[in-house]
Amino acid sequence: MFFHDCFVNGCDASILINGPTAEKTAIPNVSLRGFEVIDAAKSQLEAICPGVVSCADILALAARDSVVLSGGVRWEVPTGRRDGLVSQASDVANLPAPNDPITVQIRKFADKGLNIQDLVTLVGGHTIGTASCAVFSYRLYNFNNTNGPDPDINQAFLPQLRALCPNGGDGLTRVGLDTGSIDHFDTSYFANLRNGQGVLESDAKLWSDPMTQGFVQRFLGVSGILGLTFNIEFGKSMVKMGNTELKTGSQGEIRRVCTAIN
Numbered sequence: 001m002f003f004h005d006c007f008v009n010g011c012d013a014s015i016l017i018n019g020p021t022a023e024k025t026a027i028p029n030v031s032l033r034g035f036e037v038i039d040a041a042k043s044q045l046e047a048i049c050p051g052v053v054s055c056a057d058i059l060a061l062a063a064r065d066s067v068v069l070s071g072g073v074r075w076e077v078p079t080g081r082r083d084g085l086v087s088q089a090s091d092v093a094n095l096p097a098p099n100d101p102i103t104v105q106i107r108k109f110a111d112k113g114l115n116i117q118d119l120v121t122l123v124g125g126h127t128i129g130t131a132s133c134a135v136f137s138y139r140l141y142n143f144n145n146t147n148g149p150d151p152d153i154n155q156a157f158l159p160q161l162r163a164l165c166p167n168g169g170d171g172l173t174r175v176g177l178d179t180g181s182i183d184h185f186d187t188s189y190f191a192n193l194r195n196g197q198g199v200l201e202s203d204a205k206l207w208s209d210p211m212t213q214g215f216v217q218r219f220l221g222v223s224g225i226l227g228l229t230f231n232i233e234f235g236k237s238m239v240k241m242g243n244t245e246l247k248t249g250s251q252g253e254i255r256r257v258c259t260a261i262n
């Protein structure tokens with residue numbers, strides 16, 4: 001949710017606004033969940049300190065806390081973001097899509113000041129959570145109009161995914177993004193990528209494309225190359241992403257409730 005917020009009009013809680021044409025009604029956002037957690041935090045904060053903590057900061061802090069609660073390493077979240085006054089479904093085009101070529105993903109991250117290492121690190125957020133069959137089942141049955149599966153999928157993993165997402169079945173069924181470790185913040189996701197067990201096309205490409213594969217290997221501590229510690233890098237890249245196009249000073253506002261502009 002924090003990623004989808006920061007990439008559209010900056011980290012300003014535009015993703016939280018309700019309304020018929022608001023950002024959250026756009027296709028890439030309809031399956032976001034957990035809004036009630038943000039609302040609950042906001043109402044407790046307003047009861048004690050009204051008008052002080054923005055919804056944009058709550059999103060940043062909640063993203064960090066969800067990582068800590070799932071076993072990741074804590075980082076300090078800079079605060080002081082202000083909430084935006086605009087939320088339009090038509091603004092979501094710069095969100096990376098799961099079937100974007102890797103060059104497009106790299107460009108979309110670069111547009112936000114994030115490099116290829118940040119891209120691989122942040123998508124490592126897929127170490128927790130799930131995806132709906134609807135966003136990846138084309139890889140299982142008719143990839144790029146081949147009438148066959150995506151060759152990047154491991155031969156033994158393919159029948160497992162097909163069993164979870166039968167052809168023409170319920171697109172809303174949810175499947176773990178990091179098979180075997182969906183609620184633990186670890187490097188298992190990167191090991192799965194190396195084994196051809198990425199669920200989204202964009203996940204699989206992080207391994208199959210040489211521009212990103214090196215970072216996956218570094219997180220896995222492959223001998224002979226300079227290692228990177230996922231849990232440390234994740235916090236650093238989240239701070240970077242969390243600084244995207246911020247509203248400060250007299251820009252924006254501190255919302256009274258996160259779902260509506262004051």
Ligand code: HEM
Pocket residue numbers: 001003031032033096097098099105122123125126128129130131132133135200202
């Ligand atoms: C190239 C960039 C990315 C693409 C294409 C992408 C795509 C997706 C897709 C398609 C889903 C499943 C949505 C659904 O069916 O409900 C998903 C889930 C998720 N993504 Fe990403 N994502 C990207 C980057 C990120 C980043 C940067 C983060 C966090 C820092 C992130 C965190 C998550 C989480 C936690 C879930 C699970 C949500 C849940 O369980 O409800 N993703 N992503």
Ligand SMILES: [Ca+2]
Pocket residue numbers: 004005006007008009010011012013014015084
């Ligand atoms: Ca935003």
Ligand SMILES: [Ca+2]
Pocket residue numbers: 126127128178181182183184185186187188189
């Ligand atoms: Ca995991």
